[in-house]
Amino acid sequence: MRILIVDDSPHHLNMMVYELNKLGCSTSVAQTGAAAIDAVAQEQFDVVMTDIRLKDMTGLELCWHLRTAQGLRHLYLILMIPGSMTEQFHELVEAGADEFLRKPLDWKWTAARLLAASRVVAMQRDLERLATTDALTGALNRRRFLERGAEEFTRSRRYDRPLSVVMLDIDHFKRVNDSHGHATGDDAIRATVRACKETLRACDIVGRLGGEEFAVVMPETTPVNAFTAAQRVRERIAATAVPLPSGGELRLTVSLGLSWMTATDPGIEPLLARADAGLYRAKNAGRNRVEIEPQITLPRSLAG
Structure with a gap:
């Protein structure tokens, strides 16, 4: 899977790149919401993992922007939230997040959730292909x-x-x-x-x-x-x-x-x-x- 990591902590970014690469994922990084929006506009990602607190916007705002601009290509959005957060779960999903993970990340649990996400992504890609291509030839419809x-x-x-x-x-x-x-x-x-x-x-x-x-x-x-x-x-x-x-x-x-x-x-x-x-x-x-x-x-x- 191609994953964009959004976090304003260089240490946390480096750690996540290391762990996700060990899981066989391809990764890119962004330190601000604006940079993440630009990255998604330029490249095709399957998953975006974003911290809920960024320098220029909240992770909720970033999810809303990405979900609004996604068009036909569905992005699987994961919010990383502090362990102390015990409310706002409905707001997280309402903003467009598909899932949330608590920080610091439990990497066995994260690996399992990414495996589940990969199944959703594969299904979404099949639906996108059926919706956009001619069944007989594979050309665009x-x-x-x-x-x-x-x-x-x-x-x-x-x-x-x-x-x-x-x-x-x-x-x-x-x-x-x-x-x-x-x-x-x-x-x-x-x-x-x-x-x-x-x-x-x-x-x-x-x-x-x-x-x-x-x-x-x-x-x-x-x-x-x-x-x-x-x-x-x-x-x-x-x-x-x-x-x-x-x-x-x-x-x-x-x-x-x-x-x-x-x-x-x-x-x-x-x-x-x-x-x-x-x-x-x-x-x-x-x-x-x-x-x-x-x-x-x-x-x-x-x-x-």
């Missing part, structure tokens, strides 16, 4: 894809960074289902997402919007670089063979539309709408091609 796209749009706008979007659709997919059955259609959909993930960068966000339609958000990517990446995806899918139950194999192609963030875009939706327009132009132009919306002049080496 439509809702989560749009959320992540909106997050990347906001980040790109704030830091004045490029952002590109690609929409893609399997060509003649109805013919695949009608000729070979829905099981082969499902294989074709899985193969398309697999080709996207294997071709694109880890930071690129792949989503299944529905049926045979997919989209990709490409952070830090100019239109020309996005076009190159989209062509690689198109070529990879065209080279992919889907085995048929009766023998032989099915070859797929996809049509793609590409767009990018402009100064006047208020959110991710206009980018997707323009990419969708490019996608339909690609289909009308013969399929198995990438079209850019709005159309721009590409370098001669890319124009084909």
Whole structure:
């Protein structure tokens, strides 16, 4: 488990890092509530263990901030309280804490409670995965894809960074289902997402919007670089063979539309709408091609 320890005592922090590492946990530390909030915003933790008294806020306030900002990813919050505290237990849980441990910590008891916490964390991660991913392909589902796209749009706008979007659709997919059955259609959909993930960068966000339609958000990517990446995806899918139950194999192609963030875009939706327009132009132009919306002049080496 990945644990963030929040305590303003360097001695106690060092002791906890030592003991938690002995238990096989990965640890980071923060000495203030503000630092803890920043750390959680930057990294993914499973558990936060915080002292109830911090320099800049109480542990209760920190729990409230973390619980409010957690979004879909559940954090297991443990408050460390002095042994003299005999009341406020309801307030601890009401503020968002999942559990409290008395200081000084009994490490056998702490190890047992962390084992229990790991089971809750594993269950929460499974629920998060089911809520955010497409069951057939493992790509993000439509809702989560749009959320992540909106997050990347906001980040790109704030830091004045490029952002590109690609929409893609399997060509003649109805013919695949009608000729070979829905099981082969499902294989074709899985193969398309697999080709996207294997071709694109880890930071690129792949989503299944529905049926045979997919989209990709490409952070830090100019239109020309996005076009190159989209062509690689198109070529990879065209080279992919889907085995048929009766023998032989099915070859797929996809049509793609590409767009990018402009100064006047208020959110991710206009980018997707323009990419969708490019996608339909690609289909009308013969399929198995990438079209850019709005159309721009590409370098001669890319124009084909």
